[in-house]
Amino acid sequence: MPGVWLAHALTLSRLPIAVALWCVWGDPVWSALLVGLAALTDTADGRVARWRKRRGSRGPDIGGWLDPTVDKLFVAVVLAAVWNQLHDLAVIALIGARELVLVPLIVVYLATRRPHAPLHADWFGKIATVAQFVALCVIALAPEAALPAAVMAAGLGIAAAVHYVGATLRSGGAHGERTARVGRDTPRG
Numbered sequence: 335m336p337g338v339w340l341a342h343a344l345t346l347s348r349l350p351i352a353v354a355l356w357c358v359w360g361d362p363v364w365s366a367l368l369v370g371l372a373a374l375t376d377t378a379d380g381r382v383a384r385w386r387k388r389r390g391s392r393g394p395d396i397g398g399w400l401d402p403t404v405d406k407l408f409v410a411v412v413l414a415a416v417w418n419q420l421h422d423l424a425v426i427a428l429i430g431a432r433e434l435v436l437v438p439l440i441v442v443y444l445a446t447r448r449p450h451a452p453l454h455a456d457w458f459g460k461i462a463t464v465a466q467f468v469a470l471c472v473i474a475l476a477p478e479a480a481l482p483a484a485v486m487a488a489g490l491g492i493a494a495a496v497h498y499v500g501a502t503l504r505s506g507g508a509h510g511e512r513t514a515r516v517g518r519d520t521p522r523g
Contacts, residue, residue, distance in 0.1 A: 341383035344375045345401050351375070352411035359415035365474035372408060373467040376401075406433055409466065416473055420480060428484035429469050432462055432491030439499060456501070462487075462494035 351372045358364040379401060410433075413426050420426075427434065465487040472483035 341379045342400060344379035344382060345404050347375050348372050348404050348408045352408045355412050356415045359412075359474070360419050362475045366471045369412070369467055369470045369474060373464075376405065376463065376467075405463075406437065409433060412470060416470070420473070420477060422480065425473070425480045425484040428481075428488035429466060429473075431488040432466070432495050435492060435495040436498065439495070443502065456497075458494045458497045462490040465490040 351368055355365060355368045355372075358368065409430060413430055416429075417423075417426050469483035469487035473480045
């Protein structure tokens with residue numbers, strides 16, 4: 335695939351993976367394998383985009399919004415599947431805590447129509463993303479350990495959200511050389 339389209343294809347592959355997870359959730363092995371596959375695509379898409387750009391590849395710069403959008407859709411579908419099995423709202427809310435806090439803040443930030451710095455991922459967001467994937471695997475393989483795994487994901491997710499808000503406020507929200515580091519493992523391209 336020319337340009338950075340391969341990175342976009344990897345990002346978009348999480349949507350059919352989410353649908354497959356919906357269909358197999360409850361089968362521990364298949365569920366954990368599909369969560370692992372989604373984690374691999376989340377890791378690979380950013381690396382591929384950066385690798386292709388370093389080699390001069392061109393393509394639409396949509397990774398900055400495509401990746402976090404697909405990530406949130408993936409999490410929503412998987413949490414719905416988990417709900418169908420566990421019916422535990424606390425576990426669902428804890429695993430999705432980062433999204434529950436961050437999405438409204440990002441919408442307000444972007445809706446202010448003031449010039450703003452591009453939103454980028456940072457190491458803290460990547461750690462919180464890993465924690466979400468680990469929690470989903472734990473829930474798939476050992477549902478009795480769902481609550482501790484969800485608490486771990488929530489703690490890191492909320493800490494990442496606070497970190498993002500702080501970084502955005504420190505950047506002043508101004509467009510230019512300073513960059514707010516908000517989001518998930520998002521490739522820029």
